[in-house]
Amino acid sequence: MQSSRIIWQRSSTSAQCPLCHNEQKNQIILQSQHFLAERGYLDLAQCSACESAWFPEATAKNVSYPPIEQVLQDPNFVYLIHHYLEIVNGLNWKVPMLERLPFEQFNSVLEIGCNAGVALDYCRTLWPAKEVIGLEPSAYGVIGSKVLDLPILASYLVEANALKEKQFDFIYATEVLEHIADPVQFLQELKTQLSTNGMILLTTPRAEVLQPQTAPGELYAALSTGSHYFVTSAQQLEQLAYQAGFSYCHVEALGITHMAVIANQPVQLKPAQNQAERIYEYYKRKTHVDTLYARTHLGHLLNYHQQALSCTKPIEPAIITEIEQLLKQYFELDLQAPEAFTQRLLATDHLISFGRLMPYSLPFYLTAQAQSQTDGGFKEQVYLELARLICLQGLKTDFQNLFVYHSLLEQIEVALQPFAQLNLDQPLVNELQQTANQLHTKIPELNQAVPKIVPLKKALKKHTKPKFYRILQASFTKLRQQLA
Ligand SMILES: [Zn+2]
The missing domain is CATH 3.40.50.150 (Vaccinia Virus protein VP39)
Structure with a gap:
């Protein structure tokens, strides 16, 4: 996908592949921006023999850990x-x-x-x-x-x-x-x-x-x-x-x-499995471990909550009470009245200020908590809208470090679809919705057109919107008629 941080291009290079040492027919395939933006762009070369890629300027331009x-x-x-x-x-x-x-x-x-x-x-x-x-x-x-x-x-x-x-x-x-x-x-x-x-x-x-x-x-x-x-x-x-x-x-x-x-000898691997229950077990044990840091404890509770729901395990009501109390105590966040919080959220401009405001896992909690509600009502919608807003603000603030919000955002938007018909007309929900819609337009990664090089089959897989299919189908039908 074309974005300002990565520029696709093709040109030949005589640079030697550092892994297989081939020098023949290697190509520069893209330029990408250094994580310290002021260091500019680095070429990425690809080897015609082993198909690995490397940064020819890495030795000069890579940055090691600060002391x-x-x-x-x-x-x-x-x-x-x-x-x-x-x-x-x-x-x-x-x-x-x-x-x-x-x-x-x-x-x-x-x-x-x-x-x-x-x-x-x-x-x-x-x-x-x-x-x-x-x-x-x-x-x-x-x-x-x-x-x-x-x-x-x-x-x-x-x-x-x-x-x-x-x-x-x-x-x-x-x-x-x-x-x-x-x-x-x-x-x-x-x-x-x-x-x-x-x-x-x-x-x-x-x-x-x-x-x-x-x-x-x-x-x-x-x-x-x-x-x-x-x-x-x-x-x-x-x-x-x-x-x-x-x-x-x-x-x-x-x-x-x-x-x-x-x-040094063959290894017999066990079959690949989803190990969500093992992770659940880990976090369950961590909720009982004393830690010096309140926020680490809250983080464990949030991860436990998310993991329990993804394994369809019951959550102790005491865990939810404790999470929501800690959110109030340490972040001045009242989930029942998040207006002041959303103002502070919109003022964040960095991964740090974002994380000072709330646990980074909060939108996951809100989404999981909304989906575990069975009344399909107001609270569920508020939690989802708030989670959507947090994800969008996070992606706008630091797409690279908060990219896990991208797939969560897609999940939230699907979960919100049934509410579109309900028209609850709540001022809080409307406000959250409008702010989120405005933010959506300001995030370049969410608003990019599919580049032309993408093969049609892959583009179809990515864009499953019925409208897109209908238009495409209609043009195929027309083409077939013309050819017949
Ligand atoms: Zn190579």
């Missing part, structure tokens, strides 16, 4: 931790992957690049492993280890002296490989830390998703211009594992990323 001490002095940093814990921790895609492994055999687990440590905390809480350790060179690990009371070392693997003599039964690193200039060397380091029968799980973005029709949020995530070196193809990922000396590598596509299981 931890400096970050920790920033009072706003904690909001990025909340953002992570509340909405982007990735359990919904990591857990189904982790649960496919024979985790009953793991006595020790090492996660590299564990961020604030939610997935690692999941392993500690639900797996029998006696020892779990995380490595995280950014300030996320420092705060995460406090908030979740987890052993996280603020270090890169090569510098982690405490781990030098250790070997682990299971090592995993999600979305790490692409941040490393020399991936084979990294895989070799992992090999020395792995026990004889151990296994490694990696994820890394797929070169296969670098297409104009990929949703913008997914494209930004796969590219992460300014921090990724390359985006590998499946075949090349396998080659990297063999070059590092492993004898087994299994690669599967998982949405926008590859999942690779790498070992």
Whole structure:
């Protein structure tokens, strides 16, 4: 999809593929904006031999983490931790992957690049492993280890002296490989830390998703211009594992990323399953864990609520009471009278000011809570309209970091359709609706036309509006008549 941050183009380049070293017939396929916008645009090249893509200027232009001490002095940093814990921790895609492994055999687990440590905390809480350790060179690990009371070392693997003599039964690193200039060397380091029968799980973005029709949020995530070196193809990922000396590598596509299981012997994976109930179990246990931070506790309650509903488990009324009390106490948000809140919401202009106002997971709560109401009435509609407004304001404020609101927004708009006929004519609902409609027009990513390059079949899949179908069908019928 064409957007100002990504410009599709084609031109030849003599740059060498850093993964397979091919120099022939490589092409620049797009330019994308550095996450620090003032650093301009970087070319993305694609290899004609292994089909991986890479940023030829990455070494000069990629930005490494700022010093931890400096970050920790920033009072706003904690909001990025909340953002992570509340909405982007990735359990919904990591857990189904982790649960496919024979985790009953793991006595020790090492996660590299564990961020604030939610997935690692999941392993500690639900797996029998006696020892779990995380490595995280950014300030996320420092705060995460406090908030979740987890052993996280603020270090890169090569510098982690405490781990030098250790070997682990299971090592995993999600979305790490692409941040490393020399991936084979990294895989070799992992090999020395792995026990004889151990296994490694990696994820890394797929070169296969670098297409104009990929949703913008997914494209930004796969590219992460300014921090990724390359985006590998499946075949090349396998080659990297063999070059590092492993004898087994299994690669599967998982949405926008590859999942690779790498070992010194074949690994029997369990069948892929939706593991929503395991995540539910995790959050259920977390609701009973004392935490130093009230907001972390509220985040756990909200995640538990959402997970319980998605597993059709009953929710204790006390949980809802506690959530709504904490929203009043810490955010001055009364869900029964949200007018003052919506004024503050519309004044947000940054991911931080947005997160200062409410938990990032709030629109998910409102949507789930509305859909669990059975009266189909006013409160349900207010919750949905408010959730819609929050999503829109979030996408307008920071589409890249709040892109999970995009699919929630679509879900909310479907849930609101039956209300269009009801015409309840409530001033609050009307006000919320109008404000939301105005916001909708101001978000470029929501108002883009389908680019011409999209094959017709794919365009049809994306645009399921009956009107679009009817027009198309009518023109096909006309064409057929003319040809006959
Ligand atoms: Zn290549």
